[in-house]
Every structure is written in structure tokens, then in C-alpha cells.
Amino acid sequence: MKTVEPIVVVSGCDEAYAMPLAVTLRSVIDHLDPMQTIQLYIFDGGIAEASQQKIAESVRDERVSIAFRKIDMAMLKDVPVSGHVSAASYLRILIPSVLPKSVKRVIYLDSDLLICKNLAELWRSPLNGNAVLAAQDAAAPYIDSASTISNFHDCKHYIVSPTPVANHKALAMSPDAKYFNAGLLVIDVDHWRHEKIDEQLFSCLQEHREHVLWWDQYALNVVMYGRWGELDGRWNQGAHFHAYPSASESPFDQKAFSQLKHDPWVIHFTSALKPWHYFCPHPEAYQFQHYLSRTAWADYEPERPSDFIHLWWKHQTRTAKNKFRRRKRIIRRMFQTDERRAA
Incomplete structure (x- = not known):
């Protein structure tokens, strides 16, 4: 019988996102083929021991191997944070230095996703020489949306940031280049190690600190400019997509808009109001509750704010x-x- 190559998945969080991470991973497992194995690496940015045990219990499956990697968060003490985002958001930058040298390629997942498709299909995506694969960000689709989108007048009211890299001109970034969301990535770890991408990312955050928008996603888009390949947008349907009333009032054509709306392969709860909160207006929040019921946090009840x-x-x-x-x-x-x- 032919051996199926295990999928290597990396995610990480602190204690605040331990339960949502378990839900994300449970949704991954529930869509795997029966013969598909998976190696999970969890970057521990401050997860309590009891929560680690509950995560392990939530993903218990003969196809799954899980390894926790304790992270010295002092390495991230100077990174810019704000709002609902902590330094744990930057854990993906540490992938080249934390993972074993034998790991050449990984799928990185944020801890606020629902996976609705077999990740084996994503795992087979060719890198084609790119350092990373990612999907366009619905909230900020281009480096300069105003000069790129033909119907900008109709969709400008819904775009969160028309220029997510404010200093793109100084960085010689083309205004019509697409901007990606970093919540789901396919990473060529060997490439990152060889090019010392982690060092480049930290340098970028330090050098351009006054321009940083959306934390390490700014640095990833700057450093990976011209070095990333685009995934089908359905691999990362951000919450902001639902702000667009129609295709004609969005940066997407009719086909892409319809696919994103009706057939997302990954649902990303990018807004500050999450489906594990007492109030969450996201139209797919009920799906989160389904996978939550299949974890060790099945009895979780959010506190009314x-x-x-x-x-x-x-x-x-x-x-x-x-x-x-x-x-x-x-x-x-x-x-x-x-x-x-x-x-």
C-alpha cells in the first residue's frame, strides 16, 4: 500500500485562544481522508497545562500526531500589538527556527479558523519557487485599491484600508499588487531558513514601525513582495467579505464573489467579535458552535458582557x-x- 505523506500543520496561541485553536484543529481533522495523517506543531505562547491537555484531547485521532513547542515570548517583547491581538500573533515568524530541520514545508493556520475542506488539497499546491502561498485579503485587496479597482467608487465604502502598506511608494511596491491575509499560509520552510526570512521580518517591523498596520501581516506583505503565490480566495474567506453587499460593490468579479459567498473552504473570523463571544454577528458563527461541541470545551458558555x-x-x-x-x-x-x- 502506498504511504500517504503526512501533512505538517503549524499553529500557535496564548491561553486566550486555546479553546478556539482546538476548534480550528478539530475542523481540520473532521475533513481529512481516512488514510491521511497529519503532524501538528503547536507553538505555546503561554497556554496553561490544563488547556494543552484539552487541546490534545480535542484532536485525539489515530491519524494525528501532536507536539507542543514552548516559546520564549521574550523574543517578541518589542513587537507592536493592539486591541484583541497579542504578541502571540507573531509566533508564525518563528517557524524556521523552532521546527526541526527535517521539516521542509508547512501549512500555517491562525487559531480563529474553520476548515471546511480536506487540507490535503492545499498541501498538494505547487509552490512554483515562491516562499509562501496565501490568499488575497478581502478587507484590503490591493496595495493601492483606489488606483487599481475599476469600480472603486462603488466599493470604497466597504474596503477597510485602501492602502494597507502606507509607505508602499517609498518601498517601490506596485500599486496594483495584491495584498494577502496571513491567517493561512503554505510556507517553504527551507526557503525561509536559507533567506533568513524571520530576521528580515523583524527588521522590517523595527524599521517601519510607524507604518505597521495589522501587525506582522504588514511585514509579511513587505518582505514577501514579489515572492508569494496566490491561492484560491476560498482558502481564506475573511469576515470582512460579508461587508460587501454584492459583486458589483466589491473588488471581486461575479464568479469569485459567488464562490467566496457560497463555497468557502476556510472561514476566517478576522473581526474583533468572535464566535466564542456572547455576541457575534458573523453569519457562520453557528458552524463554530458545531465544532466546539466536538472538543473538550463542549460545555463552554460565553459570559454575557x-x-x-x-x-x-x-x-x-x-x-x-x-x-x-x-x-x-x-x-x-x-x-x-x-x-x-x-x-
Whole structure:
């Protein structure tokens, strides 16, 4: 019988994301083929021993091997952090130095994903000489969206950052280059070691600290410029995708928009409100609950926040305002069309 090559998956977190990580990994396992094996490396950025045991219990399967790697977080003490993101977000930078030299290639996963497809298909993706494979970020699709997207006027209200690398001109980055999300990566670890990518990333964060947006994702896009290959967008459907009302009001064509909406292969809960919180407006939050029920945290119940009414009302008013603004733009375009026809 032919031996199936094990898939090597790396993820990591601190204690705050231990439970979501277990859910992510459970969703990976539930979509594996019966004969497919997987080697998991978990970078421990401060996971309690009890939580490590619960993660191991959540992924227990004869096809799965799991290894925890304790990380000295002092190595990340100077990295920029903010909001709901801690220094643990930077653990992926350490992949070349922490993993055994025998590991040549890995799939990196953030700890707030749901995997809806067999990762063996992603594992077989050819690198074609690229240092990393990634998917375009729906929240910031291009280095300069305003000068690149033909329908920018229609979708600019929904794009989070039209210029995610603010100093792209100084870095000689083409404005029409795509910008990727770093939550799911296929990494050529040998390439990273040979080129000392980790050192380049830390240097970039230090040198351009005042321009850093979205933490190490800024550095990854700068350092990997011209050296990354694009994955099908369905491998990383970010939460912000749902902000686009339609294909014509998005940076995607009709086919790509429909595929992302109806057939995501990976769901990425990128927003600050997560499906393990008491209130999460994400349309796929129910799927998270399904996989949660298959982990050692099956009895988890989120605590109701003291400002729940404020959060709920804020979401409702934002949704109503967005609908009103959209209708207003549609009516304006209708009148403009009629005026052009009359002229």
C-alpha cells in the first residue's frame, strides 16, 4: 500500500485562544481522508497545562500526531500589538527556527479558523519557487485599491484600508499588487531558513514601525513582495467579505464573489467579535458552535458582557446606516444614468 505523506500543520496561541485553536484543529481533522495523517506543531505562547491537555484531547485521532513547542515570548517583547491581538500573533515568524530541520514545508493556520475542506488539497499546491502561498485579503485587496479597482467608487465604502502598506511608494511596491491575509499560509520552510526570512521580518517591523498596520501581516506583505503565490480566495474567506453587499460593490468579479459567498473552504473570523463571544454577528458563527461541541470545551458558555446592549445596538444601527447609504447610492446612480440618457 502506498504511504500517504503526512501533512505538517503549524499553529500557535496564548491561553486566550486555546479553546478556539482546538476548534480550528478539530475542523481540520473532521475533513481529512481516512488514510491521511497529519503532524501538528503547536507553538505555546503561554497556554496553561490544563488547556494543552484539552487541546490534545480535542484532536485525539489515530491519524494525528501532536507536539507542543514552548516559546520564549521574550523574543517578541518589542513587537507592536493592539486591541484583541497579542504578541502571540507573531509566533508564525518563528517557524524556521523552532521546527526541526527535517521539516521542509508547512501549512500555517491562525487559531480563529474553520476548515471546511480536506487540507490535503492545499498541501498538494505547487509552490512554483515562491516562499509562501496565501490568499488575497478581502478587507484590503490591493496595495493601492483606489488606483487599481475599476469600480472603486462603488466599493470604497466597504474596503477597510485602501492602502494597507502606507509607505508602499517609498518601498517601490506596485500599486496594483495584491495584498494577502496571513491567517493561512503554505510556507517553504527551507526557503525561509536559507533567506533568513524571520530576521528580515523583524527588521522590517523595527524599521517601519510607524507604518505597521495589522501587525506582522504588514511585514509579511513587505518582505514577501514579489515572492508569494496566490491561492484560491476560498482558502481564506475573511469576515470582512460579508461587508460587501454584492459583486458589483466589491473588488471581486461575479464568479469569485459567488464562490467566496457560497463555497468557502476556510472561514476566517478576522473581526474583533468572535464566535466564542456572547455576541457575534458573523453569519457562520453557528458552524463554530458545531465544532466546539466536538472538543473538550463542549460545555463552554460565553459570559454575557456588561456592555452587551451597547454592542447589540451598535451593530443594529451600523447595519441600518449601511443599508440606508447603499440605497442612497443606488438612487443617485439611477438619476445619474437617466441624466446621461437624456443628454
